[in-house]
Amino acid sequence: EIVMTQSPGTLSVSPGERVTLSCRASQSVSINLAWYQQKPGQAPRLLIYGASTRATGIPARFSGSGSGTEFTLTISSLQSEDFAVYYCQQCNNWPQTFGQGTKVEIK
C-alpha cells in the first residue's frame, strides 16, 4: 500500500497570501495524483487531477504540480472561502490512498 504524507499538518495564513501544500508518496505514482478540498460539514470537492489539471469550475488560483513522489498544491492568493482541509490522493495503484490532510486556517 502506498503511503501519502502531507505537510504541514496545519498552515496559518492571512487572506491574500500565497499558499503551498506538499504531498509525498512512498513510491512513484506517476502523475496520478488528485487534490481535494473539504470544508466543515461538506463532502470533499475535487480540485486537481492528473497532478496538474484543474477540475471543472475550479478557479485558476489553484494549481498543482509534481510527478513521481513529490507533489504540490499552490493557492496563489488565498480567499476567505479557501480556508478548509486539503487532501491528496494517489490514484495510480490499488488500493488508492489519501494523505492525512492539511488544514489551512486563518492567521
Add this chain to the structure above:
Amino acid sequence: EVQLVQSGAEVKKPGESLKISCKGSGYRFTSYWIGWVRQMPGKGLEWMGIIYPGDSDTRYSPSFQGQVTFSADKSISTAYLQWSSLKASDTAMYYCARARIAVDGMDVWGQGTTVTVSS
C-alpha cells in the same frame, strides 16, 4: 444535473446488518466507477474501495476487505455499501463518489451518509 444522492442517516446496534445506497442521475451510471470513502468523526478520508457498475468489477482496500461488500444495481443506477455485522468502530460518515477513469480522481460526491453504531 449530475448528482449522487445517498440514503439517510442510520442508527444501529452492534451486530446488526446495514445496507446504504448511492443513486446516480444525470449521467451514464454504467460508465463511471463508484468509490466509497469513510470519514470517522474528526478524522481524515479513508479510501474503502471502488466498483464499476458496468461489469461489477470491484476492488477493496485491504483494510476493508471482508468487512464490507459493494454492489450495484444498474437498472436503478444505484450502488450499495453493506455490512453484515456492524461494530461500534464503524461509526462514521460514508461518502460515495464517481470516477470516469480510476486514475483521474473522484469528481462528483454524494452528500454522505452518517452511520452510528451504539448499544
